[in-house]
Amino acid sequence: GQQVMQIPQYQHVQEGEDFTTYCNSSTTLSNIQWYKQRPGGHPVFLIQLVKSGEVKKQKRLTFQFGEAKKNSSLHITATQTTDVGTYFCAGGASGSRLTFGEGTQLTVNP
Amino acid sequence: NAGVMQNPRHLVRRRGQEARLRCSPMKGHSHVYWYRQLPEEGLKFMVYLQKENIIDESGMPKERFSAEFPKEGPSILRIQQVVRGDSAAYFCASSLLGDQNTEAFFGQGTRLTVV
Numbered sequence: 413g414q415q416v417m418q419i420p421q422y423q424h425v426q427e428g429e430d431f432t433t434y435c436n437s438s439t440t441l442s443n444i445q446w447y448k449q450r451p452g453g454h455p456v457f458l459i460q461l462v463k464s465g466e467v468k469k470q471k472r473l474t475f476q477f478g479e480a481k482k483n484s485s486l487h488i489t490a491t492q493t494t495d496v497g498t499y500f501c502a503g504g505a506s507g508s509r510l511t512f513g514e515g516t517q518l519t520v521n522p
Numbered sequence: 523n524a525g526v527m528q529n530p531r532h533l534v535r536r537r538g539q540e541a542r543l544r545c546s547p548m549k550g551h552s553h554v555y556w557y558r559q560l561p562e563e564g565l566k567f568m569v570y571l572q573k574e575n576i577i578d579e580s581g582m583p584k585e586r587f588s589a590e591f592p593k594e595g596p597s598i599l600r601i602q603q604v605v606r607g608d609s610a611a612y613f614c615a616s617s618l619l620g621d622q623n624t625e626a627f628f629g630q631g632t633r634l635t636v637v
Contacts, residue, residue, distance in 0.1 A: 418564075445625065454613055454628040455565065500565065502626075509555075509578055510626060514564035 414439050416503045418513030426521050431488040433516035435501035444477055444484040445502040445510070455500060491520045524549070526616050527596075528629035535636050541601040541608070543632045547616030554597045555615045555626065556589060565613065571597060604636045 415438040425431050435444065443462045447455040459468055461477035461484060468475045472495075474487045488495055498515040505511075527546040535541050547554050552573050557565040567581040571591035582589065586604075591597040601608055611633050615626040 447628075454630050455615075455626075456628070457625045460625060509567070509570055512557075512565045512567070517562070 414503065414505050414508050414511050416501060416511045416513040418501055418516055420516055421514065422517050422519075424519045424521065425491050427493060428490050431491050431495070431518055433486050433499050433501075433518075435484045435486075435503070435513050437482045437503045437505075437511075439482070439503075439505050441481050441503040441505050443504045444481075445504070446475060446484075446486055447500040447502060447512075448497050449500065449515070450497040453497075488518075491518070493520050493522055496520050526614060526627050526629035528612075528614050528632050530632060531630060532633045533635070535604045535634065537605055537636055538603050541604050541634055541636075543599040543601075543612050543614075543634070544596040545599070545614030545616075545629055546596040547614075548618075548627050551616035551618050551627070553617045553619065553624075554591050555617075556597075556599050557613045557615065559611045559613060559631075561610075568599070601634075604634075606636050609634055609636045 417436045419434050443460055445460045446458040448458055449455045459475050464481050465479045466477040472489045476485045498517045500515045501513045502510045526548055529544050554571045556568040559565050569582050569589045570578040574593050586602045588600045611631045613631045614629045617624040617626050
């Protein structure tokens with residue numbers, strides 16, 4: 413079945429440093445979604461990418477979808493303490509349900 | 523428009539008891555997913571339901587766990603004869619459409635503790 417892998421599992425950064433998490437799928441995806449879960453909270457939808465090579469930005473967050481539609485990345489510029497949480501990617505493929513990665517847990521030291 | 527509602531938020535059960543977790547999807551959503559999350563871990567898919575139908579239960583343990591989504595009322599995740607290993611956060615998500623391109627809206631989860 414479809415597998416979605418995410419690295420790294422944990423990332424500790426100093427406030428102001430950049431952060432990137434990577435997502436790789438075993439199969440070609442129709443779309444990739446990103447979610448954020450704050451400590452003690454629930455996953456909240458951030459964005460969806462659909463097109464090959466697509467890049468979307470949300471303030472300091474940049475999301476990319478690979479040309480082959482099998483990988484994606486989320487990059488945060490100049491992290492802030494409010495960025496703390498776990499970031500999940502979720503891949504959608506034709507004929508199968510949305511599959512979540514294991515998540516990257518980000519901690520930001522002030 | 524209320525979001526996905528889960529109750530209870532916290533549930534404590536003794537070993538051997540039954541746990542019933544409820545999920546009311548967003549208004550207009552007929553697709554419901556249940557996930558389990560252990561501390562410091564990712565979301566593990568359990569089951570996908572539409573009204574009155576189980577579409578995909580490939581993530582459900584074969585014994586003690588069951589789920590339903592009746593025509594009227596919330597979706598129910600039922601765990602019989604709970605054991606300590608069932609302690610986890612259980613999240614429900616709903617979507618407007620059932621295909622893989624649709625955003626999922628999550629509830630706040632039920633934190634189950636088995637003592």
